Amino acid sequence: MRGGKPTIDDVAALSGVARATVSRVLNGGPNVREEVRQRVLKAVDKLQYKVNMQARFLAGGKTQVLGLVYASDLDSEPNSFYHSGLELGALRGCAEAGFQLLMHTVNQHSLGKTAKIIELVDSRRCDGLILTPPFSDDCDLLRELEARNCPVVCISPGLAAQKVASGVGIDDEVAGYEMTRYMLSLGHKKFGFIKGLEGHLSAEERYSGFRRAIAEAGIGEADVTVMRGNFTFRSGVDLTAAILGNGHRPSALICANDDMAVGALFSAHKVGLNIPQDLSIVGFDDTPVSEIIWPPLTTVNQPLKTIGYRAVEMIVERIKAGKTASGPLPVRFDVVPHKVVMRESASPPQG
Amino acid sequence: MRGGKPTIDDVAALSGVARATVSRVLNGGPNVREEVRQRVLKAVDKLQYKVNMQARFLAGGKTQVLGLVYASDLDSEPNSFYHSGLELGALRGCAEAGFQLLMHTVNQHSLGKTAKIIELVDSRRCDGLILTPPFSDDCDLLRELEARNCPVVCISPGLAAQKVASGVGIDDEVAGYEMTRYMLSLGHKKFGFIKGLEGHLSAEERYSGFRRAIAEAGIGEADVTVMRGNFTFRSGVDLTAAILGNGHRPSALICANDDMAVGALFSAHKVGLNIPQDLSIVGFDDTPVSEIIWPPLTTVNQPLKTIGYRAVEMIVERIKAGKTASGPLPVRFDVVPHKVVMRESASPPQG
DNA sequence: TTGTATGCGTTATCAT
DNA sequence: ATGATAACGCATACAA
Numbered sequence: 218m219r220g221g222k223p224t225i226d227d228v229a230a231l232s233g234v235a236r237a238t239v240s241r242v243l244n245g246g247p248n249v250r251e252e253v254r255q256r257v258l259k260a261v262d263k264l265q266y267k268v269n270m271q272a273r274f275l276a277g278g279k280t281q282v283l284g285l286v287y288a289s290d291l292d293s294e295p296n297s298f299y300h301s302g303l304e305l306g307a308l309r310g311c312a313e314a315g316f317q318l319l320m321h322t323v324n325q326h327s328l329g330k331t332a333k334i335i336e337l338v339d340s341r342r343c344d345g346l347i348l349t350p351p352f353s354d355d356c357d358l359l360r361e362l363e364a365r366n367c368p369v370v371c372i373s374p375g376l377a378a379q380k381v382a383s384g385v386g387i388d389d390e391v392a393g394y395e396m397t398r399y400m401l402s403l404g405h406k407k408f409g410f411i412k413g414l415e416g417h418l419s420a421e422e423r424y425s426g427f428r429r430a431i432a433e434a435g436i437g438e439a440d441v442t443v444m445r446g447n448f449t450f451r452s453g454v455d456l457t458a459a460i461l462g463n464g465h466r467p468s469a470l471i472c473a474n475d476d477m478a479v480g481a482l483f484s485a486h487k488v489g490l491n492i493p494q495d496l497s498i499v500g501f502d503d504t505p506v507s508e509i510i511w512p513p514l515t516t517v518n519q520p521l522k523t524i525g526y527r528a529v530e531m532i533v534e535r536i537k538a539g540k541t542a543s544g545p546l547p548v549r550f551d552v553v554p555h556k557v558v559m560r561e562s563a564s565p566p567q568g
Numbered sequence: 569m570r571g572g573k574p575t576i577d578d579v580a581a582l583s584g585v586a587r588a589t590v591s592r593v594l595n596g597g598p599n600v601r602e603e604v605r606q607r608v609l610k611a612v613d614k615l616q617y618k619v620n621m622q623a624r625f626l627a628g629g630k631t632q633v634l635g636l637v638y639a640s641d642l643d644s645e646p647n648s649f650y651h652s653g654l655e656l657g658a659l660r661g662c663a664e665a666g667f668q669l670l671m672h673t674v675n676q677h678s679l680g681k682t683a684k685i686i687e688l689v690d691s692r693r694c695d696g697l698i699l700t701p702p703f704s705d706d707c708d709l710l711r712e713l714e715a716r717n718c719p720v721v722c723i724s725p726g727l728a729a730q731k732v733a734s735g736v737g738i739d740d741e742v743a744g745y746e747m748t749r750y751m752l753s754l755g756h757k758k759f760g761f762i763k764g765l766e767g768h769l770s771a772e773e774r775y776s777g778f779r780r781a782i783a784e785a786g787i788g789e790a791d792v793t794v795m796r797g798n799f800t801f802r803s804g805v806d807l808t809a810a811i812l813g814n815g816h817r818p819s820a821l822i823c824a825n826d827d828m829a830v831g832a833l834f835s836a837h838k839v840g841l842n843i844p845q846d847l848s849i850v851g852f853d854d855t856p857v858s859e860i861i862w863p864p865l866t867t868v869n870q871p872l873k874t875i876g877y878r879a880v881e882m883i884v885e886r887i888k889a890g891k892t893a894s895g896p897l898p899v900r901f902d903v904v905p906h907k908v909v910m911r912e913s914a915s916p917p918q919g
Numbered sequence: 920t921t922g923t924a925t926g927c928g929t930t931a932t933c934a935t
Numbered sequence: 936a937t938g939a940t941a942a943c944g945c946a947t948a949c950a951a
Contacts, residue, residue: 222690224944235922240946248920267690271626272944275927280622282670289656297652297856305640308673317693318671319633322659339573339618342668450860479860486862505648509801509830511837511862575928586938591930599936623928626943 223264232260243268282317283307283529284343286334286352288325298504299474299521300349303372306525307347314533319343325351331358338367345369345532347525351416354378366545368535370528375418379550383535385527387555389419392517393426396471396499396557401434404565405469405497409442409460411453411481413473420448420473423501427471442467446477453480461488461496468497468566475500475507475516482510482562497563513560523553574615583611594619633668634658634880635694637685637703639676649855650825650872651700654723657876658698665884670694676702682709689718696883698723698876702767705729717896719886721879726769730901734886736878738906740770743868744777747822747850747908752781755916756820756848758791760811762832764824765798771824774852778822793818797828804831812839812847819848819917826851826858826867833861833913848914864911874904 225243229236234253241249242257260266274280285307287300304320311318321337323330334352337343345368352358353371359381362369371378373386400408410427413420424443431441442460446452453472457480460467472478478500482492490496492512500507500516507514531551538546576594580587585604592600593608611617625631636658638651655671662669672688674681685703688694696719703709704722710732713720722729724737751759761778764771775794782792793811797803804823808831811818823829829851833843841847843863851858851867858865882902889897 225946226944236945237923237947238921241921244946250920253921267687269626269944270691270693271622271631272927273946275620275622275626275929275943276945276947278927278946289659298648301648301652304671305673308640308671312673320655320659320669320671322656322663336618340621342621450856476860483860483862505801506857506860509827509834509857509861511834577928587929588931588939589937592937595930601936604936620928623943624930626927626945627929627931629930629943 222269223266224269225266227264228257228260228266231264232257280341280344281315282319282343283311283532284319284321284337284346285349286321286323286337286346287349288351289322290324290326298506299502302504302521303349303525303528306522306527307529308525309522310526310529310533314529316344316529316533323352331355331361334358335361335365338362338365344536347528347532348372348382350374350419351414353384354416354418356381366539368532368539370532370535372524372528373419374550375422378418380548383531383546383548383550385524385531385551385553386419387517387519387524388552389422390426390429392501392519392555392557393423394430395426396423396501396517397427397430399557399559400469400471400497400499400563401430403469403497403563405467406436406566407440407465407467407469408436409444409457409467409470411444411446411456411470411472411477413445413477414447415445417448420501423473440467446473448474448476450476450480450483453477454484455480457481457484458488461485461490466496469563470496470498472498472500475502475504475514478514478516478562479506479510482512482514493562493564494567497566499563503558507560512562515560515563516558518556518558520553520555527551527553573620574617575620576617578615579608579611579617582615583608631692631695632666633670633694634662634883635670635672635688635697636700637672637674637688637697638700639702640673641675641677649857650853653855653872654700654876654879657873657878658880659876660873661877661880661884665880667695667880667884674703682706682712685709686712686716689713689716695887696720698879698883699733700724701770702765704735705767705769707732717890719883719890721883721886723875723879724770725901726773729769731899734882734897734899734901736875736882736902736904737770738868738870738875739903740773741777741780743852743870743906743908744774745781746777747774747852747868748778748781750908750910751820751822751848751850751914752785754820754848754914756818757787757917758816758818758820759787760793760795760808760818760821762795762797762804762807762821762823762828764796764828766796768799771799771852774824791818797824799825799827801827801831801834804828805835806831808832808835809839812836812841817847820914821847821849823849823851826853826855826865829865829867829913830857830861833863833865844913844915845918848917850914854909858911863913866911866914867909869907869909871904871906878902878904 349372353374371384374384444456503518704725722735725735795807854869
């Protein structure tokens with residue numbers, strides 16, 4: 218121990234045992250007398266010894282680090298409640314599993330987006346990756362990761378990606394269907410729908426569910442206005458303004474996420490509409506904004522923290538399985554329950 | 569190269585040079601002929617060789633990882649726009665500086681909170697730490713970190729902590745003063761103030777600025793109602809309900825952060841008040857919610873992304889300085905500019 | 920039950 | 936300009 222921090226050898230020397238024995242007690246290994254164990258522990262305490270994770274991981278080939286990657290456009294505000302919820306759940310899962318969480322954002326429009334992610338695993342900075350949309354829908358990326366047999370869990374992947382890698386999420390098609398059924402039950406007959414970004418397949422599923430319900434109800438094409446947004450508040454504002462301006466105003470407006478729904482609310486307020494009397498507006502996700510806005514937003518609850526938590530559970534499972542040489546775990550998709558939560562932004566149409 | 573990934577030795581062998589030479593070209597070292605350099609590069613490319621960061625860092629004693637720690641109560645929703653902004657800025661800084669960002673939450677009420685943070689550096693998982701409130705005000709923690717000479721940068725530390733470790737933030741006292749002056753200029757004479765959590769010294773500074781302006785204006789104690797909240801939307805709702813219910817209603821309500829201001833808005837709406845005609849409500853931070861709420865919130869802009877970005881710049885500086893043995897950098901506090909942004913939730917009092 | 924020896928993949932320090 | 940070799944601090948297979 219030449220001035221620096223104490224090493225395992227210092228502990229071994231002080232407690233009069235071999236390095237391997239110290240390693241055993243540190244890792245809860247078998248075959249160590251209680252007396253020796255205590256002696257080692259005492260030395261550890263006396264020296265204030267801490268394992269050097271760098272060394273442990275180099276020797277063991279692990280990192281105990283999980284990477285959470287999400288898309289960010291530096292210009293557009295991130296969907297921060299969405300990501301925060303996921304992150305918080307993942308963080309909690311990591312704490313329980315003894316992992317650390319490495320955040321990684323990549324601009325979804327940059328050229329080397331895939332390379333940046335691949336490099337993370339090639340350079341051995343983490344043992345596994347949690348991918349959020351739209352990366353969780355990038356089958357090419359998924360396959361590259363699989364080739365390196367890097368454990369991966371996708372958040373809300375679309376149908377195609379679900380066959381390539383494991384994932385967690387709600388059943389978005391059913392969620393879209395149920396929300397629409399609810400609006401139908403309220404008596405609405407003219408609809409507006411603001412979709413999310415292209416390529417976010419799970420959000421697209423929401424739209425599919427909407428179409429199914431609409432078709433079943435026999436609503437004609439003339440009575441539905443569809444717009445494509447990009448999940449941001451601003452796109453909700455702008456598209457709603459467009460919808461309200463075109464004369465053929467719907468009585469119900471369904472948005473593919475809460476941020477856009479809040480934007481819609483904003484736009485409607487601006488032109489003096491009363492919500493929900495003049496227009497019902499609903500969203501998806503049940504992020505915290507939906508509760509703090511006025512009127513409180515009717516939306517579909519997607520348990521983001523649970524999803525983030527479950528994602529690390531799944532990935533840790535896969536990492537362990539990978540080590541036991543029992544072969545890779547089969548790909549699977551975990552469905553967590555959603556729920557339409559009725560608040561005050563939707564009501565029967567009036568007038 | 570026995571089946572696993574190629575190592576530096578494989579590259580050395582293929583290009584017919586020594587390991588050290590490969591290391592030189594990889595790290596842009598001097599003393600290597602251009603011809604050799606090309607040969608090595610070609611081998612690297614052919615083998616698809618990637619540096620194993622684990623090994624590099626063990627050998628070099630670095631990790632190229634920064635830890636960002638923030639408080640979380642599992643029960644209360646996190647102040648996610650606040651943290652997201654910081655995180656996004658930090659992430660961008662990390663990308664530019666070649667660092668990775670490790671997220672770490674710790675329950676601020678748990679016993680071992682300090683130990684959890686210390687362990688992060690003792691086990692050498694990161695080269696430096698960015699602390700957010702209230703940890704950025706924990707002088708004991710700061711000193712323990714300094715003893716381990718772990719580079720630290722605090723986000724919005726209070727006056728005491730500013731002397732112990734470097735930090736970044738706005739001048740909260742002046743911000744509080746200016747906001748209050750603005751309300752005064754609007755003609756308000758009866759104030760309500762909802763403070764943040766105790767121990768968040770920077771938020772407390774906001775309150776000091778408020779008191780200074782109030783005193784200067786000669787407003788009497790009878791005309792100011794002060795409550796202590798905890799930064800959450802809910803506390804804003806509850807405390808505002810209490811304030812509105814006590815008869816002596818203020819015409820202006822200042823909240824120590826936006827979330828509470830939004831809660832105040834919610835509460836006011838609920839009892840049928842018109843904002844800002846019946847009551848002016850303002851916040852602090854200018855998080856995205858303040859723009860999407862109705863009416864748009866008058867607040868103080870705190871450039872969170874810039875602060876997060878600046879924090880990693882500062883810490884990277886300190887890490888580099890630490891390596892060059894030129895002695896530790898002096899403690900300093902970087903003030904970034906704030907700005908009161910006037911939107912629609914505040915107006916002259918009416919009636 | 921415990922100790923020995925070797926490997927992990929780099930960087931860094933000397934030689935040459 | 937290049938090469939040999941020693942750290943770096945731990946895990947682990949194998950020997951005792």
